[in-house]
Amino acid sequence: MKTSSLKDIAEALGVSKALVSLVLNGKADERGINKETQLKVKEKAKELNYIPNQYARGLRIGKSNTLGLIVPDISNVFYGKLCKAIEMKASELGYDLIISNSYEDSEREIMLINKLLSKNIEGLIIASSLENEKELEFLTNRKFPFVLIDRVFDDFNVDSVSVSNFEGSSKGIKHLKSIGKNKIACITISPVYISSVAERIKGYISELDNKEDALLIQVPHYNIETGIENAIQQIESKEIDAVFCVNNNLTKAMLRALNKKGIQPNYKILSFDDLEVFDFAHPRVSTIAQPIEKIGEKSISLLVNHIKQKDSHIPQKIILDTGLIIR
Amino acid sequence: MKTSSLKDIAEALGVSKALVSLVLNGKADERGINKETQLKVKEKAKELNYIPNQYARGLRIGKSNTLGLIVPDISNVFYGKLCKAIEMKASELGYDLIISNSYEDSEREIMLINKLLSKNIEGLIIASSLENEKELEFLTNRKFPFVLIDRVFDDFNVDSVSVSNFEGSSKGIKHLKSIGKNKIACITISPVYISSVAERIKGYISELDNKEDALLIQVPHYNIETGIENAIQQIESKEIDAVFCVNNNLTKAMLRALNKKGIQPNYKILSFDDLEVFDFAHPRVSTIAQPIEKIGEKSISLLVNHIKQKDSHIPQKIILDTGLIIR
DNA sequence: CTGAAAGCGCTTACAG
DNA sequence: CTGAAAGCGCTTACAG
Numbered sequence: 001m002k003t004s005s006l007k008d009i010a011e012a013l014g015v016s017k018a019l020v021s022l023v024l025n026g027k028a029d030e031r032g033i034n035k036e037t038q039l040k041v042k043e044k045a046k047e048l049n050y051i052p053n054q055y056a057r058g059l060r061i062g063k064s065n066t067l068g069l070i071v072p073d074i075s076n077v078f079y080g081k082l083c084k085a086i087e088m089k090a091s092e093l094g095y096d097l098i099i100s101n102s103y104e105d106s107e108r109e110i111m112l113i114n115k116l117l118s119k120n121i122e123g124l125i126i127a128s129s130l131e132n133e134k135e136l137e138f139l140t141n142r143k144f145p146f147v148l149i150d151r152v153f154d155d156f157n158v159d160s161v162s163v164s165n166f167e168g169s170s171k172g173i174k175h176l177k178s179i180g181k182n183k184i185a186c187i188t189i190s191p192v193y194i195s196s197v198a199e200r201i202k203g204y205i206s207e208l209d210n211k212e213d214a215l216l217i218q219v220p221h222y223n224i225e226t227g228i229e230n231a232i233q234q235i236e237s238k239e240i241d242a243v244f245c246v247n248n249n250l251t252k253a254m255l256r257a258l259n260k261k262g263i264q265p266n267y268k269i270l271s272f273d274d275l276e277v278f279d280f281a282h283p284r285v286s287t288i289a290q291p292i293e294k295i296g297e298k299s300i301s302l303l304v305n306h307i308k309q310k311d312s313h314i315p316q317k318i319i320l321d322t323g324l325i326i327r
Numbered sequence: 328m329k330t331s332s333l334k335d336i337a338e339a340l341g342v343s344k345a346l347v348s349l350v351l352n353g354k355a356d357e358r359g360i361n362k363e364t365q366l367k368v369k370e371k372a373k374e375l376n377y378i379p380n381q382y383a384r385g386l387r388i389g390k391s392n393t394l395g396l397i398v399p400d401i402s403n404v405f406y407g408k409l410c411k412a413i414e415m416k417a418s419e420l421g422y423d424l425i426i427s428n429s430y431e432d433s434e435r436e437i438m439l440i441n442k443l444l445s446k447n448i449e450g451l452i453i454a455s456s457l458e459n460e461k462e463l464e465f466l467t468n469r470k471f472p473f474v475l476i477d478r479v480f481d482d483f484n485v486d487s488v489s490v491s492n493f494e495g496s497s498k499g500i501k502h503l504k505s506i507g508k509n510k511i512a513c514i515t516i517s518p519v520y521i522s523s524v525a526e527r528i529k530g531y532i533s534e535l536d537n538k539e540d541a542l543l544i545q546v547p548h549y550n551i552e553t554g555i556e557n558a559i560q561q562i563e564s565k566e567i568d569a570v571f572c573v574n575n576n577l578t579k580a581m582l583r584a585l586n587k588k589g590i591q592p593n594y595k596i597l598s599f600d601d602l603e604v605f606d607f608a609h610p611r612v613s614t615i616a617q618p619i620e621k622i623g624e625k626s627i628s629l630l631v632n633h634i635k636q637k638d639s640h641i642p643q644k645i646i647l648d649t650g651l652i653i654r
Numbered sequence: 655c656t657g658a659a660a661g662c663g664c665t666t667a668c669a670g
Numbered sequence: 671c672t673g674a675a676a677g678c679g680c681t682t683a684c685a686g
Binding site: 342344346349385386387603 | 657662663
């Protein structure tokens with residue numbers, strides 16, 4: 001496998017590497033290089049199947065035109081869509097995007113950040129699985145541009161894009177009450193320190209008439225299936241008339257479990273995150289919907305701003321509204 | 328934002344860059360470098376927050392330890408899961424992975440391949456949206472290691488991993504017939520030249536007692552929603568007792584449309600691709616399931632073999648079996 | 655046990 | 671209008 005370099009083109013044509021570089025980077029006209037020469041160079045480049053070596057270029061230029069993105073798990077539709085939105089916006093602005101999965105593992109997340117940095121990314125978007133901001137402070141220390149999405153740290157003065165999780169679930173619970181549901185359980189993923197999850201739980205509790213009525217069931221993220229089965233048993237042993245699942249994974253697992261057992265639940269299900277598949281789910285679920293495209297767009301524009309402004313940049317915390325979809 | 332280099336460490340310690348490089352790359356012992364010196368270097372590296380510049384390293388070494396992956400759309404769960412499987416296997420073998428979406432656009436696919444090549448990837452996995460293999464021949468010409476997945480080209484002598492699409496859908500149709508369904512329609516995504524789609528259609532037709540009974544409805548990939556609505560109308564105007572959707576996107580769209588209209592179909596639905604969400608879908612759908620993890624694993628091991636063997640490599644076409652899930 | 659030097663493939667001031 | 675040279679940050683023979 002042979003790759004051709006600037007030198008190959010230059011030698012074949014009897015010109016200098018510098019000239020070839022200029023032509024291929026579209027700087028020939030401003031440097032007043034002979035049109036004929038330009039044509040010859042371009043033809044030869046095509047003929048030799050020239051592909052510029054980004055490593056050499058990046059090393060020389062010092063920038064990569066590449067952004068990094070870290071999400072917990074891209075096979076989760078929510079993050080899949082988010083990645084797509086982010087990628088499209090990034091490529092619109094001329095940036096490449098490298099996507100990585102942390103799989104909810106803090107150590108892996110830090111490792112990935114370092115790996116991305118060593119690839120000379122110019123900025124980073126993170127849906128973090130970290131417990132707190134401490135491990136990200138080396139980024140702020142070196143003034144590296146990044147933005148937190150989906151999961152944020154309140155006391156961390158950096159760019160972020162999230163949704164109003166508290167208000168979202170409070171809105172959802174209010175709706176449940178308005179249709180006469182008063183004994184409401186909440187199924188949550190653990191760890192619960194994830195900001196989005198924590199806020200959703202608070203929103204749930206805030207709407208209960210009697211805080212002691214709170215029934216909070218935790219399901220570990222690494223074993224949702226059996227966790228949900230236990231949760232369902234607990235729910236059935238009490239007199240519950242509605243269940244609020246704090247994310248789509250829990251809701252999907254719950255629906256699957258109910259269907260597998262052939263149970264027709266006598267309680268209403270409410271879910272944070274709306275997915276198209278809920279349109280055909282049985283039993284019907286109402287949902288609190290996040291503006292995924294908007295999260296993607298905002299995060300990229302925030303990041304690109306930061307990259308361009310460099311030191312003068314002032315962090316912004318964007319919080320987007322959620323919708324309520326009643327089914 | 329300051330990054331430290333080998334030089335910074337070397338100067339701070341009064342040693343050479345070479346020594347620092349050796350220590351940091353774990354080659355200090357084999358070169359018999361003083362344990363004390365090693366320790367000092369490592370400490371200083373941590374203190375200065377040293378992150379190696381992969382561009383410089385890649386340029387020097389000539390390899391990147393990075394593989395590329397191109398899929399049509401990562402927000403499609405099937406590809407999301409496939410990416411995850413591929414990423415995990417790749418990282419197990421010590422490779423990074425750069426994932427890109429072609430969005431079913433041939434031109435974009437070629438652009439992405441070139442971009443990945445310029446990032447010095449060592450190998451590439453493609454679920455191609457190209458109409459034929461012509462545009463990939465420059466890869467074989469320069470003996471660049473790559474493997475096709477999901478969508479393959481029959482006459483193209485390269486590594487590939489796919490499933491037995493023909494047998495899969497034939498198996499599915501046989502099952503429909505065994506439960507008394509004889510007027511079977513097939514809804515397909517277009518373009519139909521995609522190998523997987525084409526084979527699934529052939530499998531469908533092969534099982535019809537009367538080839539003239541074939542009812543093939545095409546839905547364009549860029550407008551599934553209204554395409555499906557039209558398809559449903561057509562189906563209802565005929566006396567159809569089963570519908571075969573050639574992929575999960577079509578099935579999901581169909582289920583959504585039916586639920587939106589509140590129609591209880593009087594025909595059975597069969598889908599290629601099994602998704603967890605079908606467990607709670609209403610109406611129930613039977614599915615032909617692909618071994619996603621296995622596709623991921625096999626593709627990576629094929630690719631890594633090719634990379635290691637270089638010129639002596641003999642292409643392999645792996646075809647995996649599908650399962651039938653009856654609901 | 656350690657250092658000086660070359661070179662990977664590019665781009666960019668500088669010189670003519 | 672074009673070329674020679676320096677240098678980005680690494681690694682690796684080679685020398686001592």
